[in-house]
Structure formats: structure tokens, C-alpha cells
Amino acid sequence: MLQDFIEEVGYLIRARYSILYIFTQEEERALEVFQSIGAQLNKRIIIWTATKGLILDGDELDAKSTDFRIALEMAEDLAKEPTLFVWCDLHPFIRGSSSPIYIRKFREFAQKIRMGFPSNSVIISPSIEIPIELQKEITILDLPLPELEEVKQIIVNFTDAYKGRPGIMIDQTPEVIEALARAAVGLTRSEIENCLAKALVKNKGISDSDVSTILEEKKQIIRKSGILEYISTESLNLDQIGGLDNLKRWLLKRKASYSTEAREFGIQWPKGVLLVGVPGCGKSLCAKSVATAWQMPLLRLDLGRVFAGIVGSSEANIRSALAMCEAVSPSIVWIDEIEKALSGIGSGMSDGGVATRIFGTLLTWMQEKKSPVFVFATANKIEQLPAELLRKGRFDEIFFVDLPTPEERAEIIKIHLDRLKRHNTVFDIPKLVEASGEAFWGEGIRLTGAEIEYSIHEGLMDAFSKRVSEGDHERDIVTDDILQAMRRTVPLAKSRRLEVEQLRTWAKEYAIRASLLNEALPGFTREEAVGRNIDF
Template identity: 30%
Template structure:
């Protein structure tokens, strides 16, 4: 309820106009809260929006919102567009005190207002009307609340109107709201409530309640752990839709090589502990992974999530540009979500592509992200993958923003050996549990042929070889529950698939080498020197 308390404080100070930002799903709860506040303070509460010809009066009975008719308002015939918003003039001249909630205003008073001459005139008329409300309604006990999902106000009037934005609830707010419902069982303990509330973190109360209603259809509510697990699954699906992200619980992945970087991830995990907090230690503000495409930067972020044991939010940074005027708002909401979840990894893929041109939107987004990274107090770890460092603004790479820069390079012989075995084990059981059916000479043939291949290309080679062998050796196509005949990969099949692809580091050699050289100048190595038996220095050139 803390967020509502801030709004109540603004209303009590009787600001004539207050801009309110609240998601649509919270509308009923917010209207109910404002109505209850009005009844407590002996004020009348009204609601107007474009969907109603008249003003409605709001009251609360038995914690339920009651909508009644308000007789004193006679709408003006709608002949011109400004007539639709005659409510602003009415409220300026109305003699009684109270609170009027006005919806559908923001599209007309936002920063990028309508461009058509007629619409522009309406926009300017509405902004002037709001300024008149502030001027004429001072100390009258009348408050106009502008309500919408996005409180976007033109800069020429924004200084005159305070803005309240509904925050995501914390654990105590969620628990308090759940105790007022009949969704959970009476015998639930404080620990049970805490378990369910933690699973719902990052959602608004209305979303949590609606998801719990769905969960109740298929889940035994006698076990709070089962309820929390089901709620978490539903939450992940909802967050992915709402924020256009990929939310992943700590995944189980295997990473071939990059030992130096993985050691750093394990160190960062310790910085999340209560003891580290006692020493005023925190996780780095940001980590940048630099290197050519396909070298495993996204996979490294998943490995970081696994090593640290915290969830991962994967975001395509370039996608924000496609949101146009909504890009900054979407980024701001995503950063608020990350702050509320706190111990989480926020991964921006292809971070450099948004800065390829001289783009004002890209600069504004970068500025918002940098400001947040500089000021945040939560334990969010930001990871960004970059191909070309020269595209980035210099301020992005200075200490205090991205504290660690790791070069994720083309895999060496030892790393390619490990990557081949990891992917081969998916299809050929001889490679599982540390098995290795091939001798050293066979491996040297394969590793030499795949020099300058990245991890993604090695994965493709193995998958295509497995498909080819399956089609050549397995005749039956029907599903069988009996033990399957083994699928055995061969060096010849892998070499044949290698011949059919042209690795990026070879066909775009100049571009890839430029990326590697730039990364060398600024980033730390992710891998130690190759000390495997396949290292270049261990090859006997006289054999």
C-alpha cells in the first residue's frame, strides 16, 4: 500500500491537478482505493472517461466499488473535438469540492502531440485547460486526477503537474493483499504466505490474484510450494508477454572453455551473500562480452545465471528501437521490474547494433540505462553482448558502468574439443559420462579442419552429421518404446559437413579480425592459454 500512500499524500496536499500512471489491470483496485480515501476524508469521488456521456459518482460498500449517477453535470453536445473534453471547463467552474478522476487525456497532452492542425489545436486547448484548472482551483478542495497507463506529459506543462506512478508491490504489500482474499487456505502460515508472495514478485496485485485463480483450477492448494511453483510458471509467461523479454529461471547449461570468465561468475555469486553485504560489497554494475558472432556470448550469460543461481532476463536491445515513442517507457518499466526482482541478471543481446548510426533514440535509451546503472541500489547484474566496440559511445565503457569487459574469442583447439564432445553427447551415447571413442589422431584431423569455427558452427556441424547418419542407418520411422539402435557419429561425417559450410571467421576475415583486435585492446581474456594435449604448441611437426 506504500505506493497508494504517496498518492493519498498528494491528494491531501490538494494539488489541483495530479497525473497518475497505473496499469490497466490495476484500475479497479485504484478506483476502489481512491473512493475509500474520499469516504474517509469526507470528500465526494467522481469518474469521467470518453466511454461515458455523464460523470459517475464512486462509493465503496463492503469493500466493493459502487458506481452511481451524478446529476449536476450536463454534457455539451459534441460538435467539435474539444467538446468531448468539456469536462475540464465544468470542473474549473464547479462550486463543490471533491476528487474527479479523468481518463483518456494523455494521448492529447503527450510530448509528441498530434501533428494535424485541427488535432494540434485541440491538444493546445487541453493543455491550457489543465493549466487553468491549476490556476483557478487552488485552495478550493477540488483535485483532478489524470489517470492512464502511461503518464506521458508534454515538457511545456510537465513542471506544473506532479506525477504519481504506481510501483510494483513489495513482498509485504503482496502478503497484505493476499490475506484480504479467500484464495489461500486459512491454515497457511506466515512462511506459506511468504513463499507464494516471493513467487509473485514482479507482478501487480491484480495479476497475482488472477493467476492464482487460474492456478487453483489445477493445483492442490494444501501445499504452498506447489502453489508457488505453478504461480512462477504462470508469472514467467505473463512477464514474457508484457515486457517482450525471455525470462529464464537459472538454466542448466554446459559451457566449453571460458574458464577465466566462469571463475569471475562464481566470485560474483559470493557478492550476493549477506556476509558480503556486511562488508558493503556488491555485484558489478555491468559486464560486457565482446567478440565475433557465434562465439557463445548468449550462452555465457546463461552460464552466468547457472553459476550464480539467479534468474536471467534476456532482451534484444535493438528491439527497443522498434517501439518508437514508447521505447523509453518500455525500458523504464523493464528496469523497474529488474529492480523489484533485485537478484537477477539483465542480459542485453546485440547491444552495439542500436548505436550503429547517429540516432537520437539510441542515445536517449543509452542515457536512461546509464543513469539507472549509476544510481541503482538493487543487486541486478547487467550483461551486454557486443560485436563492434567502436560503435559504442565512450561513456558506456568507462569504469562504474560496465566494470568488466571480457573478450569471447574464437575457441582454441582444447575448447573446440570440449564443445564437440558436449554436442556429440546429445546424439551419441559413447560420448556421455566423459566417454571418448576416438583416438588422438582422429581428433587432430577434426580440430585442424574446424580451425576458426565458432561454437555455433560446431553445433551445426554435429547436428547435421547426426541427421545424415540417422537417415542413412535408421530405416524404421515409427515411434518405438523399445531400446533404440545406437546413433554413432563418425569423423568422416563431421568432416563432410564441415566442407559444406564456410565459417564466418573465414568468409568475413577482415571484419572478424577487426572485432578481435578491438576487443584485445580493452577486454580481459575469457579463456586461459590452451594447455590441452591439442594445443598448437603440443603438436609434433616432425610426426
């Protein structure tokens, strides 16, 4: 990706694009990249900072050039020779609220470059705030985060500085460098070096045991963004999901799509999946479990925080978050309850259209992303989702997760009893299945997986309470404890019956069921139920 970036910048510079706006928080690394580009294009590099003014080959040209207007006047003369002007600290001077004189002077400088000066301007900035007067002059590019090979070199360079020092053990075997690099992918160079420095201080060396240290630090760094969260999934797997066999088979089938053999065969990376269905039926658990099954990192993208951000920074936040997702690829990006963040998109009533632009950025990325990032989105209310999100090309498939069938409820009950370290053979599973289904609650009403889990834990609490009050230390949870807890539950399918029926009606036309069934669901004919299973 870095090489693609360098090639693209080279094309733009030779095509006389006057201003390139490089969005990155890695100023030092960006400067190194442009030093290399300048050497390739036979252009000298002049850097401007707010504290040192114009700098050529490490020397300050004039102390007065810390004044931006004076710096521009000097740059007009210097631009007559082939030069790349790299502007740092510039965003406060050219944002919409800045002095119109600064914006006009910079625009005139850009026009002179375009009209004949053999030079170009490059802005390096951690934020994107462009006044309307400069929008036609500026081309925005994202400096990609270090890829695996570059991360390896960063680690080698860092460890070289400490190799051979007394009391410090440095392991630079290819296997260790590979493991450390894969753990560090997705971080900036300074963040990688900070992680290594911490491991060095903590363990008096660098070895494969520091992978966990880097991963923990990486989670903290990702969490700082406020938009992405690194989700731990080590304790989960698809076997802990009761039912949803149609979905699980679909997911397992696509695990092989990430292999080199699949790429050579012509298989493209999966784009993602959208799960729509009743709350509490395992949609979020699926996202966490598939990350374990595919052995990929799971990043939770909180769109609500993106849209709630400060106007002007929200667009930069989503671009940064998506860049992080691609940097740690192959990865899974989980967007939970996506409809809550995207409902009402397009009105632009209070944010000047920021939400709509962010939504457009997300859609474009989902359609055109080049890295193996699998988007796992969940939704409870399909009517709140924009139509653009549901068209083919955004997701590979849309699955409907309905209330669990009798077979699925039996699986769910056994899974939760196993988690409590109770043998399910001593419980009347058929009786619990019946009490959690339509036989007890009426047609179309069944307990969700979450309600079944709650009932089992409530039954456990009731059993413990009786054990204490009765002084019977042999008392343990029994079937009746769970049955009573189930019967006290008010099923969501009952309290929100109309919404569930509307979801089922929509799913008949636009989604594939997540469950494999031998008999029809309410709202489906037997032919429809059989016909909408996936054949494997």
C-alpha cells in the same frame, strides 16, 4: 519501494506540485494508494472517470461532469477546499492531438492550484503522452509493482476468502505463502489474483504445488509485453560451457554479492557485464547458464521491439519493462546483440528523437538502479555501440570472447559428444582438435563452438545415412564422420577475418579475455596474454 513512492508523493503534494502523472496499469490499486495518502494529508479524494464524471465518497456529484470541460469548471470551485483530484481516463483528452481547448483548460486549472488553491491533481494512466503545453506542469511517477511483503498479503487476502469451503484445500503456512509470493513477484495485483484463481479451479485448492502454475502463467504474462521474455534455464549450467574460465570465475565470484552478509560487509550489487566477441563462441549460452548458477530468473529484453514500437508508446514500454525487471529482482536481464538496437542512436532523423530518449532512459537505469538486477549484454560488432554505453559505471567489466583455444575446443567436443550419449573415449579428440584449429585452417582461423557443434551433428547425420544405406545396424558415428563434416565447414573466422582481427585489436586495449591462457592469442604478446588473466 511502495513506501518510498508514498513518501515521495507526500512531499510533492505538500510542496504544491499541481499535477502528478502516475504511470501504471493498476488503476484500482493506485486509487487505494491515493485514498490512503489523502487520509494522511487530510485531503478529500474526488475521482473523475469518463463514464461517471466527478465522484466523492462513492457518489456521483453531477451527471453532466462526464463532460471534461464541465468537470474542470466544477473542479475549480471544489478545489478551494483541500482536495486530491484523481483523474482516470484522462490521457485521450490531454495528448498532443487532443482539442487545444481541453489542454488550455487543464493548464489553467493547474496554474490556479499552483497559485493558491489547497488542492492537487493526480492523473492515473497506462500510457505517457504529454503535450508540450503541459510538460512544465506535470511530474511523472511510476507506481511500483507489489513487493514481496505486499504480494504475501495479496495471497493471504485471496486465500482467506476460500478457506474453510467444502472441497477446497487452502495451505496458508508461512513456507507456502513465501514460495507462492516469490513466484508471483513482478506481477500486478490482478494478475496475481488471476493466477491464484486458475490454480484454485485447476487443483481445488492452493498449496506449494501451485508455484509451477504461477511461474508458467507469469511467463505468459511477461511474454504479452512483447519486449520481455522469461527464458527457461533449468537444463543449463556453467559446466556445459567449454572454456571461458576467466569469465566463469568472475561470475561465480560475484554470486556471493547478493547475500545478506555481503551487503553488511559493504559489497554493492554487481551492475552487469558486456561480452564482446566472435559470433558462435558461447556468449548467449553464458547468459542462460549464469542464471542457473545464480538461481535467478532470466529475462530477455528485446530492445529491437522497443525501438520499433509506435512513437509515443516506446518510452512507456521501456519504463514498464525496466520496472518489471526490478520487480522480479534479484534477476538477470539479458540483452542479446545489443549493438543491433543501438546502432545509429542520436540521429533522430525519423523518430523525433524517441530512440535517443529511450537510450537515455536505459543508460540512466543501468547507472542508478537500486534493485539487484544484473545486466548481461552481448555484442558482436563493437564499432556499432554508442561510446556512452562503454564507459565505466554502466557495466562492471567488459569481456572479449575469442575463438576457442585447443583446450577449449577439446572441452566443447566432449560436451557435445556427451549430449549425444556417446563416450568421448572412443573418439580421437586430439585429431578433432587439430582439424578444428589453425593446424588445418591456417594462422588465426579456428572453428567457433557453434561450428564445432554443427560439425558433430552433421557427422551424426552422415553416420546415420550410411547406417541406413549400408544396412549396417551396428554402424555408429566415428571420428572420421566428424572430421569430414569439419572440413566441409567454411569458418566464420575465415569469411570475416578482417572483422575478427579488428575485434582482437580493440580487445587488447579495452577488454579482459574471457579465456585463461598459457600461451598468447594471435594479436597478443605472451606478456599481454598472461597479464590480462584475472587472479583469484
